[in-house]
Amino acid sequence: MPYEILTKETIVDYLKKTESMRKFFSSFDALDIEEVGDGNLNFVYKITNQKQPTETVVLKQAVPYLRCAGETWPLSKERMNFEIMALETHKELHPEGIPDIYHHDKEMSLVIMRNLNRHKILRGEMNQGKIFPQLADHISTFLARTIFRTSDWYLGSHDKKESVKQFINKELCELTENFIFTHPFYNASSNSYSPDLTPEDINYIHKDGRVRIAVAELRHRFKTGAECLVHGDLHTGSIMVNETDTYMIDPEFAFYGPAGFDPGLFIGNLLLAYVAHGYRQEELLKRDPLPYRTWILDTIVQTWEQFVTKFNALWEAHIIASQDPFWHYEGALADHEKLRQNTIDGIFRDAVGFAGCEMVRRTLGIAKVSDVKEIEDTEARAELERLSLQIGKELITDRQQIKSIQEVIDIATRVSPLTTTPVASVKCC
Amino acid sequence: MPYEILTKETIVDYLKKTESMRKFFSSFDALDIEEVGDGNLNFVYKITNQKQPTETVVLKQAVPYLRCAGETWPLSKERMNFEIMALETHKELHPEGIPDIYHHDKEMSLVIMRNLNRHKILRGEMNQGKIFPQLADHISTFLARTIFRTSDWYLGSHDKKESVKQFINKELCELTENFIFTHPFYNASSNSYSPDLTPEDINYIHKDGRVRIAVAELRHRFKTGAECLVHGDLHTGSIMVNETDTYMIDPEFAFYGPAGFDPGLFIGNLLLAYVAHGYRQEELLKRDPLPYRTWILDTIVQTWEQFVTKFNALWEAHIIASQDPFWHYEGALADHEKLRQNTIDGIFRDAVGFAGCEMVRRTLGIAKVSDVKEIEDTEARAELERLSLQIGKELITDRQQIKSIQEVIDIATRVSPLTTTPVASVKCC
Numbered sequence: 001m002p003y004e005i006l007t008k009e010t011i012v013d014y015l016k017k018t019e020s021m022r023k024f025f026s027s028f029d030a031l032d033i034e035e036v037g038d039g040n041l042n043f044v045y046k047i048t049n050q051k052q053p054t055e056t057v058v059l060k061q062a063v064p065y066l067r068c069a070g071e072t073w074p075l076s077k078e079r080m081n082f083e084i085m086a087l088e089t090h091k092e093l094h095p096e097g098i099p100d101i102y103h104h105d106k107e108m109s110l111v112i113m114r115n116l117n118r119h120k121i122l123r124g125e126m127n128q129g130k131i132f133p134q135l136a137d138h139i140s141t142f143l144a145r146t147i148f149r150t151s152d153w154y155l156g157s158h159d160k161k162e163s164v165k166q167f168i169n170k171e172l173c174e175l176t177e178n179f180i181f182t183h184p185f186y187n188a189s190s191n192s193y194s195p196d197l198t199p200e201d202i203n204y205i206h207k208d209g210r211v212r213i214a215v216a217e218l219r220h221r222f223k224t225g226a227e228c229l230v231h232g233d234l235h236t237g238s239i240m241v242n243e244t245d246t247y248m249i250d251p252e253f254a255f256y257g258p259a260g261f262d263p264g265l266f267i268g269n270l271l272l273a274y275v276a277h278g279y280r281q282e283e284l285l286k287r288d289p290l291p292y293r294t295w296i297l298d299t300i301v302q303t304w305e306q307f308v309t310k311f312n313a314l315w316e317a318h319i320i321a322s323q324d325p326f327w328h329y330e331g332a333l334a335d336h337e338k339l340r341q342n343t344i345d346g347i348f349r350d351a352v353g354f355a356g357c358e359m360v361r362r363t364l365g366i367a368k369v370s371d372v373k374e375i376e377d378t379e380a381r382a383e384l385e386r387l388s389l390q391i392g393k394e395l396i397t398d399r400q401q402i403k404s405i406q407e408v409i410d411i412a413t414r415v416s417p418l419t420t421t422p423v424a425s426v427k428c429c
Numbered sequence: 430m431p432y433e434i435l436t437k438e439t440i441v442d443y444l445k446k447t448e449s450m451r452k453f454f455s456s457f458d459a460l461d462i463e464e465v466g467d468g469n470l471n472f473v474y475k476i477t478n479q480k481q482p483t484e485t486v487v488l489k490q491a492v493p494y495l496r497c498a499g500e501t502w503p504l505s506k507e508r509m510n511f512e513i514m515a516l517e518t519h520k521e522l523h524p525e526g527i528p529d530i531y532h533h534d535k536e537m538s539l540v541i542m543r544n545l546n547r548h549k550i551l552r553g554e555m556n557q558g559k560i561f562p563q564l565a566d567h568i569s570t571f572l573a574r575t576i577f578r579t580s581d582w583y584l585g586s587h588d589k590k591e592s593v594k595q596f597i598n599k600e601l602c603e604l605t606e607n608f609i610f611t612h613p614f615y616n617a618s619s620n621s622y623s624p625d626l627t628p629e630d631i632n633y634i635h636k637d638g639r640v641r642i643a644v645a646e647l648r649h650r651f652k653t654g655a656e657c658l659v660h661g662d663l664h665t666g667s668i669m670v671n672e673t674d675t676y677m678i679d680p681e682f683a684f685y686g687p688a689g690f691d692p693g694l695f696i697g698n699l700l701l702a703y704v705a706h707g708y709r710q711e712e713l714l715k716r717d718p719l720p721y722r723t724w725i726l727d728t729i730v731q732t733w734e735q736f737v738t739k740f741n742a743l744w745e746a747h748i749i750a751s752q753d754p755f756w757h758y759e760g761a762l763a764d765h766e767k768l769r770q771n772t773i774d775g776i777f778r779d780a781v782g783f784a785g786c787e788m789v790r791r792t793l794g795i796a797k798v799s800d801v802k803e804i805e806d807t808e809a810r811a812e813l814e815r816l817s818l819q820i821g822k823e824l825i826t827d828r829q830q831i832k833s834i835q836e837v838i839d840i841a842t843r844v845s846p847l848t849t850t851p852v853a854s855v856k857c858c
Contacts, residue, residue, distance in 0.1 A: 152652045158599045158603065164597060164655075165594055165597045168593060170591070185755065207758075209760055209767075212755070213767050213768045220581060224655050325615055332638075339645050339646065342646065
């Protein structure tokens, strides 16, 4: 059907006209429809048959503007096509961590999928101090599979290039280019600064030419490094969890980009959570901060190290199975191991830089993280933001020198020691 | 009209049916039609009105197979679309160095363009020892303009991504991936070795794991570094010259790739010529080799240095004119200069590696260069090939350490001293 924006009132009619939904719902006369979108880009509804509560779905529809900015910021609703294509690709590569898709409609820019009603958004759960022991295992598997299996390291040249073409995602890439790599790094009108952040704090980022140069390089890498299909927005708000499962959702930013982008954003968000829990644990949750913050840092280390192990294993197995004559000689496997190490080193450098950009943009840019933003004590909040800026800046400017994930942890714990709520000493330039 | 392969017999009918050609030729009854293709990929005809010899064109038609390999090697004739699009883009950016296009026909996979009958292929001219004092100036201008103005450094994000999509050139990229970056580096059946090249000479490349690793990295860079529209095959056989002009032709390999690719291929071919003239000058042209070989090396240095100057100037002017707020603060221009330097260093490293790959693939791979291949003394030829392999290998494995174009020259003159016909001392691994 031609595009129209669905409302709570018109959704039932749409479902009735949709064959797969007629099979899914045993009746349509007692549907509970709740709008649950975070309000940034799309409308998201949870739809449940009150007579039969196991009959429940999520309907997500894109509207032709940036929802959080209003109708004056047009954004093509075709972005939903990228989400649908990415969900399908991810589902194939990592079935246990992607919700089932029941129906999609490109004209209507909508998708109907499993309601993960036994799962919650990771960011909210982490804000409550909950631990997910399998998080690193699940995320690293998702990263290794999706990065490796959509890349030139695995795919044939034609298939990979066709995929690059399909995933030319102009509009949402441009949002990232602006809101992660550009606006937060100068005094752009779209930025927002929390009340107790001082001009000196902001200048700590804005008046350091090394930051400007490094971010321009990272932005260029983002724009040109067509290595693999990246999720494009893999923060803790795009991940749904419970004790046993980890789901990746909302891949509308998916495009062919640098392999370090998804790990970088994920690590950046965990570091923001690490900083936030320097306050949250003692002040809000009334706990010793050590165990939870240690879990966060362990999760960062484990995610990266397990990603490396899994990515390596996939690639090595592929080289052996493919009998590629280029890698078929005495000593080839040892040489290939060096190539993998060099490649992983490059992914790591990118990831470190992207993590730093994420920390800065979530502090100075338009889109904050609730981890920090929710904190009502504005002085304490500004203090956490200072720490985020300090860690973020160091990751950005020193990414070429940082050689291991442990060094990233060392930076985080030097700036914000594990056991205390520290005071950042911010020095500009 | 539907696709058919034109022949000398059917060309006249085709021209008569083509409006622009009816205007171009005052009569069709005395056309001289000569097939002049190099035979690798396409059919190329020079068509001249014998009654009015200024009425002359070149017609180039793609056939649905790799011409040099025969009909058993299918190759989509749609490759001509990439040549047409690239010619149009290049013409807009560098009008003085691209032939006028009179007509193109995507269904017929053909283009009719100016017959550069006062110009000759640079490779043949250099084989004769001719000097083109403006070559470096012209090539560096072409490189700076086409690299800068098709890149993210200049274009808006949407325009650049649209261009990337248009130039997804699967088949011809795959040829490059195979014939430049893969087959020459192991004992592939498509390789061909000149008679006096010994197994030890070949193993000097094939049995060195450092080469294998570095070439895999360069291939990955070729496949993923979507920086700008590259010509894709800028060797001295794709350049037509006379005393005053330099034309770039045959851009059917055009795609979005790393900025270092075109400079690298060009420099690699000049280095092959430099090596060849260690023999050609004394033995074939009966001259002191010093002046000509010095001109070649000067041309390499000048091409790179002038490229850097021109690329820098275009980018700096653009940043100033665009008033990009990201680069609008006290000290911004000095910071941007550092960014440009870092960027150019990266382009240079890539270019050095690609130059090395070109030297090796033109020696061990299927497609030779006449500079060396024409030499009938097979022992002398093998000696030159050894020198090419030695220089090529050093550029490939040491590309990260080579910091300036002068160091490239130093490697070339160390391996093959300027004034003598030297003996290579090839050591494996």
